[in-house]
Amino acid sequence: MQPTTTLATLGSLRLCFYGAGSMAEAIVRGLIGQELTKPSQISMLNRQNADRLQELSSRYGVETSSDEAAKLAMIQSADVLFLAPKPKDAAAALEQLRPLLSPNQLIVSVIAGLSIHTIEQLLGQPMAVVRTMPNTSSTIGLGATGISYSSSVSVEQRLLAEAMFQAVGLTAVVEEPLLDVVTGVSGSGPAYVYYLMEAMIKAGQDLGLTADAARELTVQTVLGAAQMVKETGEQPADLRRKVTSPNGTTQAAIETLDAHAFATGVQRAVARAAERAGELGADIERSALK
Template sequence: MANSSSTAFIGIGVMGEAILTSVLRTVDPQHVRVADGRVEYARERAAAHGVRAAASNTEAVDGAAVVLLAVKPKDIGAVAEEIAPAITPGAVVVSVAAGISTAFLESRLPAGTPVVRVMPNTPATIGAGVSVLSAGTHATPAHLDQISTLLEGTGAVYRVDEPYQDAVTAISGSGPAYVFYLIDALAEAGVLGGLSRDLARDLAVRTVAGAGAMAQQTGEHPVVLRERVSSPAGTTVAALRELDERGVRAAVIAAAETVRTRSIEMGRELDS
């Protein structure tokens, strides 16, 4: 029987550690075990967080109520098969691997194992992330509630039907990289205009953060907010026209569509 408060982490990379930090806000560290292919690294991170380091993946999951898989997509099938004999009946298996379907994991785990697929993003490391959950065949609304509670310290948590997870990957999963790209471009423009690199970077970072916060807090459509900044025949209108003429909007949509397509392909490649 699974210990109702115990959680196992397989993989303690950036995202695994971000979720671990969140979980420790509500779970006793003594009920958390971690394992990683880098044994010494796992021990180091376990000591830093006051949790237990397991000697193996199977030891980590033994008796755990929740098993979180935060390994690379190419490794997740082998890890699932490795831990399957040690999974306790009733345990929920959570995957944060892009492109990996719940069906892929279900086929490698004991029959009836509830599986929840999650697409988080890197701002989860500072509690400002987005995590999107989907239920597998045997995962109930109660299981989703359980995992939502586990992840609430990482930021906002949403739910979608699994077929939409590839689109989620394209928007919130990979989205921070698009924003960092924009910040870098804005900062470079500031340097070109004669600003110091430090000032240009700070202006770019704070502008993007402030605009995002404003869009979230007001709830107004981005078009409305954009128009309020765009005086007739003014500088901002001229800049937006330049962006349109250079196809920036179309490029962003195309980039996101490329991610969605690649996420689908990854799942198919591993399934074959």
């Protein structure tokens, strides 16, 4: 199956999102925004938040319902079922899905930490399972998604999964154990950058800039720095050294960051996020499989 064929196939498939949180919305918005499918091909459901479903239906034109019979029909008619419940609800959600699924459905999980093996155990049968770790930048087509596959996923299904997530950003196919690392680097990564931006904006304001000026300068600086790395192909460390003149302002700033163990803090944050992803998966496994 060629990429163009894959995209054409995608437009004809029924997609159902079991879970309607921010990540599910990001993927839906990306797929619709890139015109890879029509809103009428997408259904979204959750456990009980009817207001949230109405909001999504109004915003994107997707199919939603609070009626239990309609929910069952959405699940059973789906060609691709996205598993996007909150981690604490994942085990119960998958057990509810167990009698509703058919072997020809493609299962796409965005549940942090939950292994393919456990998903198959909870569903009661080997399935074509795509385990992913996207991030919320998928909303604007600049997401970063790690992807792993169960042994039942066909070549065509792999291409389909990658086409869906490439529509909302970059994809990286990795061995499943490394998905927790992807969670630490890019899954939670936007929050680290936002946190940095918060601090830069506050510093600018504290030193006399207006709130608007501090924000605009910070946003453009982060955007420009990321684009420089992407377009030049140079390592961030090399670009940093190029703008760090001896005894200059940047050196003074970097030395201050080093004094506060900035790099070590970021590295430990990534490692802790990866560790926490594994803990969440283990918690789900213990509660579901005991």
